[in-house]
Amino acid sequence: MLKTISIITPSFNQARFLPECLDSVRDQTYPGCEHLVYDPGSTDDSRDIARSYPHVRLFAEADAGQSDAVNKGFASVTSDVVGWLNSDDVYYDLNVFRQVIDRFNQPDQPEMVYGRGIYIDAQGAKLRDAYTNSNPDSFSWRLQKEVGILQPTVFFRHDVFERVGCLRSDLDFCMDYEFWIRCMQSGLKFVFLDAHFARARYYESNKTFGRRDESLSEICDMLIEKFGYVHYQWLQRYAEYLSMGHDGVLNTASRSNDAPNEEYEEALNKLLRAYNTNALTWAGLIEGASNNRSPRITLKAMRERGIRQSTPCREVPLGQDKEDGHICYTVGPKRWAFNAAWQRNQTSSSRNFLENEIEARKKDVCVIIGNGPSLREVNPEDLDEQDIIVSNYAYLNAGIFKRSKYLTVANYLVAEQGLQHFNQVE
Numbered sequence: 001m002l003k004t005i006s007i008i009t010p011s012f013n014q015a016r017f018l019p020e021c022l023d024s025v026r027d028q029t030y031p032g033c034e035h036l037v038y039d040p041g042s043t044d045d046s047r048d049i050a051r052s053y054p055h056v057r058l059f060a061e062a063d064a065g066q067s068d069a070v071n072k073g074f075a076s077v078t079s080d081v082v083g084w085l086n087s088d089d090v091y092y093d094l095n096v097f098r099q100v101i102d103r104f105n106q107p108d109q110p111e112m113v114y115g116r117g118i119y120i121d122a123q124g125a126k127l128r129d130a131y132t133n134s135n136p137d138s139f140s141w142r143l144q145k146e147v148g149i150l151q152p153t154v155f156f157r158h159d160v161f162e163r164v165g166c167l168r169s170d171l172d173f174c175m176d177y178e179f180w181i182r183c184m185q186s187g188l189k190f191v192f193l194d195a196h197f198a199r200a201r202y203y204e205s206n207k208t209f210g211r212r213d214e215s216l217s218e219i220c221d222m223l224i225e226k227f228g229y230v231h232y233q234w235l236q237r238y239a240e241y242l243s244m245g246h247d248g249v250l251n252t253a254s255r256s257n258d259a260p261n262e263e264y265e266e267a268l269n270k271l272l273r274a275y276n277t278n279a280l281t282w283a284g285l286i287e288g289a290s291n292n293r294s295p296r297i298t299l300k301a302m303r304e305r306g307i308r309q310s311t312p313c314r315e316v317p318l319g320q321d322k323e324d325g326h327i328c329y330t331v332g333p334k335r336w337a338f339n340a341a342w343q344r345n346q347t348s349s350s351r352n353f354l355e356n357e358i359e360a361r362k363k364d365v366c367v368i369i370g371n372g373p374s375l376r377e378v379n380p381e382d383l384d385e386q387d388i389i390v391s392n393y394a395y396l397n398a399g400i401f402k403r404s405k406y407l408t409v410a411n412y413l414v415a416e417q418g419l420q421h422f423n424q425v426e
Helices: 018-026 046-051 066-076 098-102 135-140 160-162 175-184 214-229 230-246 264-275 279-289 292-305 340-358 372-377 392-396 410-415
Strands: 007-008 034-040 056-060 080-083 112-120 126-129 153-157 190-201 313-316 326-329 332-338 366-369 387-391 406-408
Touching: 007 018, 007 098, 018 034, 018 046, 018 160, 034 046, 046 056, 046 292, 066 080, 080 098, 098 112, 098 153, 126 372, 135 175, 153 160, 160 175, 190 392, 214 230, 214 264, 230 264, 230 292, 264 279, 264 292, 279 292, 279 313, 326 340, 326 372, 326 410, 332 340, 387 392, 392 406
Parallel strands: 007 034, 007 080, 034 056, 112 190, 366 387, 387 406
Antiparallel strands: 080 153, 112 126, 112 153, 313 332, 326 332
């Protein structure tokens, strides 16, 4: 029988919300809960508030961000069941833990139990019900197109983290989504309980709300890693944000009755081409469409829009020298056959571009900028009026990149891993 429960809460300068969060744990009707609060150095009253609650164990220590704090909690708890509640969220009512423990002790012995939740504003007023996928049997295809699980409504058996690992500390926004996918792919048993478990706060200074463009970009990058493509529905949300400012959570095209417009269509087509048209992704979409409805939906939508594989090439055996109508190259550990006419056109186009740029140049000096840490010491304004060449991930340095004239990608691994971002650079 599972009996004990621990809650992990990462917190930083959340004094205005923290008491309500701690109350919602302390006042549960199920007795004996352990509450671990990780605070890396709040400058408000957060630490004093946490210390005033007898049931709280405060870890006043530095961490490397939210994921790192939660992972420290995973490593410290000894209880049978673990929950993760951010400091601005609260449990829905006082019977949540009792319902969760009762469900874990049913004969089917689930590894993860989740329920429903609502979004609330900074003052605690309800914004709307959070969307929840109530059928965990559909996760294998629906997690490709949606999250469907509200993070604070999820509880785990303690050994889940030993089996699938902890949260990825390189993710700032979708570490929970990536974790659900990993748990699903590891074959863990999710069970949905039709009850409200949490009130998740959504407000302007909230990380997900305030930095939605970064959040959507990170989600799409993660989905490429996990599934080899980005589902059409995620790119629709991204295009709605770019063209209409919809956040996809509270403000959506369907809720505002906004019809697709030319700017939206252009943004969506650009995203589909950026994320889903390289040779590896296109081949994976075709293969996946044969047995999974999510890639099938995306492939169908792209074909209806006239979007196809962007580079006419295919992988061939490493030892193959020739392919009719193609020119073969070895790129890293793989060999590729490129359509010969396309290859000649690309080579000619590149040569013409360089010759035209040389002829039209205004300066005889061009500054080449690398990507080392010393860039942090460079004043971008010193580079005004220069012809500048940058390479690889230099676009991440906005001050330098907006002054640059040429971007080169000289490493095939960088080209593969960052292709969706390079493809969106104007």
